Amino acid sequence: GQSLEQPSEVTAVEGAIVQINCTYQTSGFYGLSWYQQHDGGAPTFLSYNALDGLEETGRFSSFLSRSDSYGYLLLQELQMKDSASYFCAVRASGGSYIPTFGRGTSLIVHP
């Protein structure tokens, strides 16, 4: 099976940079995804890493180190609207390819 660890809560101020870490254990690794979920809403896809390194999409970047079983989501120039929960999800190679989600990190952005 797979397991993921991420912090339960992170706080930051508007305009700052915040990093949300995710460590995982899996018997075979295919890729790591990140999703954002606002209160009362559905998860929406942010990014995906299958190879080591940094993927950048606007203010958001995601990093993966396969050798360390570790990834992070980096949010720059934080805005109040970035207050949400962020989930990492791992897809294991072989089997169903169904992602397993972490418990989520609640990001609170203060003015």
Add this chain to the structure above:
Amino acid sequence: NAGVTQTPKFQVLKTGQSMTLQCAQDMNHEYMSWYRQDPGMGLRLIHYSVGAGITDQGEVPNGYNVSRSTTEDFPLRLLSAAPSQTSVYFCASWGGGADTQYFGPGTRLTVL
């Protein structure tokens, strides 16, 4: 495209009642899945399907049934509702070769 749709948005049941949560997608995706989300627990996989006629169990399948007679539809049936099934239920779909799951808006279920 409507994407992934779910009905109903809200539902209240009494213990022992049965019901079906509907999920449909119009993106011709092979993969569909059902998750439940409880506070502090993230998204837990209930059942999933890799194509029409093929379903399998996820992490928390007890008390739920699914079927996949068409590519578009993936209903979730609660056989005999229990208070422990009070949760928010999300349906998701994606193409087999893609990395992005598309989620429906969710069904908020309360079992009294």
